Amino acid sequence: MMYSKEEQQSLYSLSKSYLAAESAIHQQSADQRLNELRQLLIYHEYRYYILNDPVVSDYEYDQLYKLLERLEAEHPSLVTPDSPTQRVSSDLIDDFPSVEHLTPMLSLANSYNAEDLIEFDQQIKRYANLPEGEPIAYAVEPKFDGGSIAVVYENDQLVRGATRGNGKMGEEMTANARVIRSVPLSAKFSRFGIAKAELRGEVLIRKDVFEQLNAARQKEGLTLFANARNTATGALRMKDPQEVSRRGLEAFIYTLGYAAGQAGESVLPSLASHKESLDMLHQLGFKVPEEGRERKVCQNIQEVVAFCEAWQEKREEYPYEIDGMVVKVNDRVLQERTGYTSHHPRWAIAYKFKAKQATSKLLNVAYQVGKIGSITPVAKIEPVQLAGVTVSSVSLHNEDFITGKDLRLGDTVLVERAGDVIPYIVKAMDDLRDGSEQPIVFPKNCPINDTEEPVELVRAEGEAAWRCPSCVCGAQNLQQIVFHVSKNAMDIDGMGKSIIERFFELGWLRTIADVYRLDYGKIAELEGFGQKSADNLKAAIEKAKQNPIHRLLHSLAIHHLGRKVSSIIAAEINHVLDLADWTAEDFTNIKDVGPVVAENIAAYFKDEHHLNMLREMESLGVNLHQTEEDIPKAASGDGPFVGKTILFTGSLQTMSRKEAQAKAEAAGAKNISAVSGNLDVLVAGEKAGSKLKKAQALGTVEIMSEEEFLARLAG
Numbered sequence: 001m002m003y004s005k006e007e008q009q010s011l012y013s014l015s016k017s018y019l020a021a022e023s024a025i026h027q028q029s030a031d032q033r034l035n036e037l038r039q040l041l042i043y044h045e046y047r048y049y050i051l052n053d054p055v056v057s058d059y060e061y062d063q064l065y066k067l068l069e070r071l072e073a074e075h076p077s078l079v080t081p082d083s084p085t086q087r088v089s090s091d092l093i094d095d096f097p098s099v100e101h102l103t104p105m106l107s108l109a110n111s112y113n114a115e116d117l118i119e120f121d122q123q124i125k126r127y128a129n130l131p132e133g134e135p136i137a138y139a140v141e142p143k144f145d146g147g148s149i150a151v152v153y154e155n156d157q158l159v160r161g162a163t164r165g166n167g168k169m170g171e172e173m174t175a176n177a178r179v180i181r182s183v184p185l186s187a188k189f190s191r192f193g194i195a196k197a198e199l200r201g202e203v204l205i206r207k208d209v210f211e212q213l214n215a216a217r218q219k220e221g222l223t224l225f226a227n228a229r230n231t232a233t234g235a236l237r238m239k240d241p242q243e244v245s246r247r248g249l250e251a252f253i254y255t256l257g258y259a260a261g262q263a264g265e266s267v268l269p270s271l272a273s274h275k276e277s278l279d280m281l282h283q284l285g286f287k288v289p290e291e292g293r294e295r296k297v298c299q300n301i302q303e304v305v306a307f308c309e310a311w312q313e314k315r316e317e318y319p320y321e322i323d324g325m326v327v328k329v330n331d332r333v334l335q336e337r338t339g340y341t342s343h344h345p346r347w348a349i350a351y352k353f354k355a356k357q358a359t360s361k362l363l364n365v366a367y368q369v370g371k372i373g374s375i376t377p378v379a380k381i382e383p384v385q386l387a388g389v390t391v392s393s394v395s396l397h398n399e400d401f402i403t404g405k406d407l408r409l410g411d412t413v414l415v416e417r418a419g420d421v422i423p424y425i426v427k428a429m430d431d432l433r434d435g436s437e438q439p440i441v442f443p444k445n446c447p448i449n450d451t452e453e454p455v456e457l458v459r460a461e462g463e464a465a466w467r468c469p470s471c472v473c474g475a476q477n478l479q480q481i482v483f484h485v486s487k488n489a490m491d492i493d494g495m496g497k498s499i500i501e502r503f504f505e506l507g508w509l510r511t512i513a514d515v516y517r518l519d520y521g522k523i524a525e526l527e528g529f530g531q532k533s534a535d536n537l538k539a540a541i542e543k544a545k546q547n548p549i550h551r552l553l554h555s556l557a558i559h560h561l562g563r564k565v566s567s568i569i570a571a572e573i574n575h576v577l578d579l580a581d582w583t584a585e586d587f588t589n590i591k592d593v594g595p596v597v598a599e600n601i602a603a604y605f606k607d608e609h610h611l612n613m614l615r616e617m618e619s620l621g622v623n624l625h626q627t628e629e630d631i632p633k634a635a636s637g638d639g640p641f642v643g644k645t646i647l648f649t650g651s652l653q654t655m656s657r658k659e660a661q662a663k664a665e666a667a668g669a670k671n672i673s674a675v676s677g678n679l680d681v682l683v684a685g686e687k688a689g690s691k692l693k694k695a696q697a698l699g700t701v702e703i704m705s706e707e708e709f710l711a712r713l714a715g
C-alpha cells in the first residue's frame with residue numbers, strides 16, 4: 001500500500017471537505033488548493049485503478065476533477081505537467097510487459113444532464129466553426145463499465161492484447177485476450193484493405209454470469225466478488241489464462257483506433273463515420289453495440305438527450321453494467337476538425353447516469369419495531385445523493401447483516417441504491433478506520449418499550465430477526481394499528497398511516513381498541529380535517545365494526561397468521577373468544593394449519609392483555625361473532641355427510657385422525673375442531689374427554705362411535 005492509514009484518512013476527509021465546499025478551503029491560496037486537489041485525485045485514481053476499491057463515488061471523483069479543471073482555467077500559470085487533467089490516469093502495475101499503443105487511448109469528458117450535452121454541442125460548433133443553429137449528427141452508445149482493452153490484428157490475425165495503461169503505454173496481456181470468446185482470433189480485415197488494425201473495447205462480465213460466478217464461489221466457500229466491474233478488470237491481469245476463461249469475459253468493441261494498408265497508409269479516411277466503422281467491425285465478427293437498439297445515430301443534440309434519458313430508465317434491465325452513454329460526433333472529418341486534448345477527444349463526451357454508489361459515515365443505528373414485533377436496525381448516515389435522491393437512513397435488516405459485514409459506528413460505508421431497490425450498505429471501508437469506531441451492540445431489550453419492566457427480545461431458531469414478544473410497546477402498536485386498518489385486514493377507508501401517526505402523537509391511539517373510541521368531535525376540529533372528513537371516517541369505522549371475524553383475526557397481526565388461515569379458523573368458531581380455550585393441538589388438527597402458526601395463535605389467546613382488548617372492542621361495538629361470510633359454502637353433491645360439520649375426538653382404532661378427516665370430507669362433511677353450536681356430528685373414539693362432555697351438554701350434536709361412522713360411510 002502506497003499510503004499509510006493516517007494519510008488515507010486525511011485524504012478522504014479532505015476530499016469530503018472540498019465536495020462540501022467548506023469555507024475554510026476558500027481561504028486558502030489558489031496554489032495550495034491546486035496542490036491539494038492534485039494529490040486528492042492522484043490518491044483516488046490509485047484506489048480506483050490499482051486497488052480496484054475506490055473510496056469515493058465516481059460522481060464525487062468527477063466533481064473533484066472539475067474543481068481542479070476550473071481552478072486551472074482561472075490560473076493557467078499554475079498548471080503542472082503531472083496534473084491529472086493533463087493526462088490519462090494510469091492503471092499500470094508492472095505485472096506485465098508494457099507496450100505502446102498505436103494511437104493514444106484517451107479518457108472521456110463527462111456530462112450529467114441535458115444542459116451539459118447542449119453546452120457540449122455548442123462547444124463543438126465553436127471548435128469547428130459551424131453556425132450555432134446547425135444540427136450535428138452524433139453516434140450514441142452505452143458506456144460499458146468494465147476494463148478497457150486494445151487488440152491489434154495484423155494480416156487478419158490477432159497478435160496483441162493490452163490494457164489501456166496510461167493511455168500511451170499499456171500492459172500486454174495477449175494470452176488473456178485470446179481466451180475471450182467474443183474476440184475473434186482472426187478476422188478478414190484484408191477484405192477492407194486493412195493490413196494492421198487496433199480496436200478498442202470494454203471487457204465485461206454479464207450480470208447473470210456474474211451472479212452465477214458468485215453463487216459457485218459461495219458453494220465452494222470462497223470470498224465473493226464485490227462487483228462485475230472489478231471482477232472483469234481484475235481478470236484482465238491474471239497470470240493464468242485458464243482461470244481468466246472461467247470468468248466468462250466478453251468484449252464490446254466501440255472504436256476502430258487505427259487501421260493501415262499494406263504500405264502503412266491510414267485506411268481510416270475510407271470510413272466516413274463512426275457508424276460505418278462499427279458496421280464494418282460487426283461484419284468482421286466483432287461484438288459491437290447493436291445498431292438501432294444499443295447504438296443509434298441521432299440527428300441533433302435534442303435527439304441525443306432523449307436517447308440518453310431513455311437509456312437511464314432502462315439501465316437496470318440491461319444485461320450488462322453500464323454507467324452512462326457515450327456521445328460521439330459521427331462524421332470522421334468533423335471529429336478531426338474538433339480535435340483532442342491530452343486527456344480526451346473533444347468530439348466525444350460521456351453522459352453519466354446518476355451515481356448508484358456513494359460513501360458516507362455511519363453515524364448511528366436506530367431500532368424500529370415492526371408489526372409483529374420484529375426489530376429492524378436502521379443505519380443513520382450522513383446524507384448522500386444516490387440515483388437522484390438524498391439517502392440518510394439505510395436498513396441493516398438484522399443482526400447477522402451487521403456482524404457479517406463487521407459494521408461499526410463511525411465507519412465510512414459504501415452505500416448503493418440501484419433503480420427502485422431500497423438502498424443498502426455494500427461494505428465498510430476498513431482501511432479508513434482510525435480506531436475510534438465503536439461496535440454496534442444489538443439491544444437485549446425492546447428499545448422502544450414504554451412499560452416500566454424491560455422486555456427481553458427473543459429470536460426463534462431459524463429466524464433472522466429478533467422480536468419483541470410484548471404487545472405493549474408504543475412503536476409496535478403503531479405498526480399494528482396501521483396493519484389493523486389496512487385493506488386486507490379491517491379495511492378502514494381513509495385511515496392512512498399519516499393520520500394514524502398524528503392520532504398516535506395526540507395520544508388518541510394506543511392500541512387497536514382505541515380505533516373504535518375516537519372522538520369525532522375533536523377530529524372535526526383538527527387542522528386539515530373538518531366535519532365532513534370526520535363524518536367519513538366515522539362511517540368507515542362503523543362499517544368495519546360489522547366485519548366478518550376472519551378479517552378481525554387477520555387484523556390482530558399474529559405472527560404468521562395470514563388471510564387464508566384466518567378464514568379457515570373463522571369457519572370453525574362461533575365467537576372469537578372461543579379461541580381462548582384452544583390448545584396448539586386443536587389448531588393443528590385443522591387441515592392447512594401448521595404447527596408454527598398454531599403455537600403463535602394459541603399463545604396470543606393465552607395472553608390476558610389480548611383477551612381484555614378483544615372484550616373491550618366488543619363492548620365498543622366490534623363484531624366478534626361468526627357471520628354468514630365466515631361460514632364456508634356447504635359442499636355440494638351427495639354422500640352421507642353432505643352439509644354436515646364433523647369433529648373427531650379421542651383415539652381412533654382403525655385409522656389415523658387425518659385419514660378419518662379425509663374420509664369424512666370425501667363424504668361431503670366439513671371438519672371443524674371445536675365443539676360449538678356449529679357442530680353437527682361428533683365421532684368419539686376411545687378415551688374421549690371434555691369435547692364429548694361438552695357435546696352431550698349441548699344436546700344438538702349427533703354423537704357416534706368410530707364403528708357407527710364407518711357404517712354410515714358404507715351406506
Ligand SMILES: NC(=O)c1ccc[n+]([C@@H]2O[C@H](COP(=O)([O-])OP(=O)(O)OC[C@H]3O[C@@H](n4cnc5c(N)ncnc54)[C@H](O)[C@@H]3O)[C@@H](O)[C@H]2O)c1
Binds near residue numbers: 047056088106141147
Ligand atoms: N471513484 C473514484 O475514486 C474514481 C477514481 C478514478 C476514476 N473514476 C472514474 O473513472 C472515470 C475516469 O476514468 P477513465 O479515464 O477510465 O474514463 P471513463 O471511464 O470516464 O471513460 C473512458 C473509458 O470509457 C470506456 N468506454 C466504455 N464504453 C465506451 C464507448 N462506448 N465508447 C468509448 N469509451 C467507452 C473506455 O474504457 C474508456 O477508456 C471518472 O470519470 C470516474 O467516473 C473514479
Ligand SMILES: [Zn+2]
Binds near residue numbers: 447449455472
Ligand atoms: Zn417491545
